Amino acid sequence: MRMIATLLLLVVAALDGALPAAETPNVIVIMADDLGYGDVGCYGATELKTPHIDRLAAKGLRFTQGYCSASTCTPTRFSFLTGKYAFRHPGAGIAAPNATALIRPGTETIASLLKKAGYATAVVGKWHLGLGDVPGPDWNGLLKPGPLEIGFDRCFLLPTTNDRVPSVYVENHRVRNLDPKDPLWVGNKRPGPDHPTGTDPEVRAKLKMNWSHGHNHTVHNGIGRIGYFTGGHAARWRDEDLADEWVGQSIKWIEQHKDGPFFLFFSSHDIHVPRMPHERFQGKTTLGFRGDAIVQLDWCVGELAKTLDRLGLTENTLVVFCSDNGPVLDDGYQDGAIPKLGKHTPAGPYRGGKYSIYEGGTRTPLITCWPGTIEPGVSDKIVCTIDLAASMAAMTGQTLSADACPDSFNVLRALLGKPDAAGRDHLVQQPNRGPTLALRVGDWKVLSYPNAKPIKSRTYEKSKGRYELYNLADDPGEKKNLATQQPERLKEMLSKLEAIKTAGSSRDRQTVGILHSDGSATPNP
Numbered sequence: 001m002r003m004i005a006t007l008l009l010l011v012v013a014a015l016d017g018a019l020p021a022a023e024t025p026n027v028i029v030i031m032a033d034d035l036g037y038g039d040v041g042c043y044g045a046t047e048l049k050t051p052h053i054d055r056l057a058a059k060g061l062r063f064t065q066g067y068c069s070a071s072t073c074t075p076t077r078f079s080f081l082t083g084k085y086a087f088r089h090p091g092a093g094i095a096a097p098n099a100t101a102l103i104r105p106g107t108e109t110i111a112s113l114l115k116k117a118g119y120a121t122a123v124v125g126k127w128h129l130g131l132g133d134v135p136g137p138d139w140n141g142l143l144k145p146g147p148l149e150i151g152f153d154r155c156f157l158l159p160t161t162n163d164r165v166p167s168v169y170v171e172n173h174r175v176r177n178l179d180p181k182d183p184l185w186v187g188n189k190r191p192g193p194d195h196p197t198g199t200d201p202e203v204r205a206k207l208k209m210n211w212s213h214g215h216n217h218t219v220h221n222g223i224g225r226i227g228y229f230t231g232g233h234a235a236r237w238r239d240e241d242l243a244d245e246w247v248g249q250s251i252k253w254i255e256q257h258k259d260g261p262f263f264l265f266f267s268s269h270d271i272h273v274p275r276m277p278h279e280r281f282q283g284k285t286t287l288g289f290r291g292d293a294i295v296q297l298d299w300c301v302g303e304l305a306k307t308l309d310r311l312g313l314t315e316n317t318l319v320v321f322c323s324d325n326g327p328v329l330d331d332g333y334q335d336g337a338i339p340k341l342g343k344h345t346p347a348g349p350y351r352g353g354k355y356s357i358y359e360g361g362t363r364t365p366l367i368t369c370w371p372g373t374i375e376p377g378v379s380d381k382i383v384c385t386i387d388l389a390a391s392m393a394a395m396t397g398q399t400l401s402a403d404a405c406p407d408s409f410n411v412l413r414a415l416l417g418k419p420d421a422a423g424r425d426h427l428v429q430q431p432n433r434g435p436t437l438a439l440r441v442g443d444w445k446v447l448s449y450p451n452a453k454p455i456k457s458r459t460y461e462k463s464k465g466r467y468e469l470y471n472l473a474d475d476p477g478e479k480k481n482l483a484t485q486q487p488e489r490l491k492e493m494l495s496k497l498e499a500i501k502t503a504g505s506s507r508d509r510q511t512v513g514i515l516h517s518d519g520s521a522t523p524n525p
């Protein structure tokens, strides 16, 4: 009887991708910031070396059609955690320094799902999804809700981004090392006429890195930031030390949880501006600090891999390497990214980058590595960071409730490189907030700019029309707009996009299956 039950369980597991509990691996998601498709060696970069990321790809599966769901940070991170398209969620655009928690307690997330499956869970690094409640984060008190209220057991954070104030660490519910006698104040107005800012000529002349646009409010560590802050001096970090801190915190936590299973979201600030890598990485490439920050990111990946090896966890850990949006050169600082670019192509063969819905905005490096389980190779299946939640639920044998992770598809078999696996058949791409959206269905892609205003981007070209239609198989660089030649297809694609928008979900609420863009549905375990 028991044997039959075990056999049955194994059959069910084999069908839906769930693994027996003893075989569920630790999971580490390494998310880079603003890293483009062409920024690393294994994706074609020749002007700098990324041996550790390349090794991950050589031992694992490198996706040529791996995506993040948005071409800016907050919406991609929101979707990665919740499995929901950010355009469905008001306020899921780039978060301001004093933004409150975007993901409310009680929301199912990749972390809460893995926690339910018995995983220890932690996030280390950039958060940028808001903290606390209205009217704003209580920087001197308890910073909740936050990651700990949506499934993480531990967090050690850069609360916003490295170009936004406050430049302090948050550990669990509090600013680390905050001296109550030197309280932290964060705001969006200059606190007084004698508060030095990046716009003051004498201050600007002495900056460690000059700004080119924005980033001229409070100066910290010789660099102008977005937003103003005072106090909290003992709690402040140095940009140069962030990567070391993420690695140190992560290694300590992995060691504590080596008996597993554990889920670590390693959320690097590299290579977001201001790019100020540790002194030991400065000058390591000919590309300026943008290139040096990639080398620093690569070092982080190497340190995590070394730790897994040392603890004997490599064959028991699924590592996913990805980015939160495509590349940008000048994102507000004069750091040499443009003059020192040379032959380097940050978005690889793709058009656009950060802030755009062309492929360069969201088609980014995506690697899965699990030695002994994933056969090394290259996959052309379409997968997205938004799918990790449903895929991890499937891996741990959990059924998603009808309203959980509504746009996340179980693509576990594709992530593990199973020969018969399907990826996504369609994907919505977005820049920051709506209403601009793109829909990819198979090889076809429609770009819709409903406000008819061209996308503003300082480093990449502007959109020319209200709608664009491309065939990515013939035209991966999105150069031949077929919108006027193929009005029927354009109409059909736009109505599919509209249907996905109004459905409120990409999953069929009846069967809790995947709702395809042609209206059909298949079960999603």
Ligand code: NG6
Pocket (backbone or CB within 6 Å): 033, 034, 072, 073, 074, 094, 128, 161, 163, 213, 214, 215, 226, 272, 273, 325, 331, 332
């Ligand atoms: C923009 C900032 C940019 C960057 C971005 C967020 C200006 C002029 N530009 O508003 O520098 O911070 O927001 O980047 O301030 S993200 O990768 O975190 O989404």
Ligand code: CA
Pocket (backbone or CB within 6 Å): 033, 034, 072, 073, 272, 324, 325
């Ligand atoms: Ca980003």
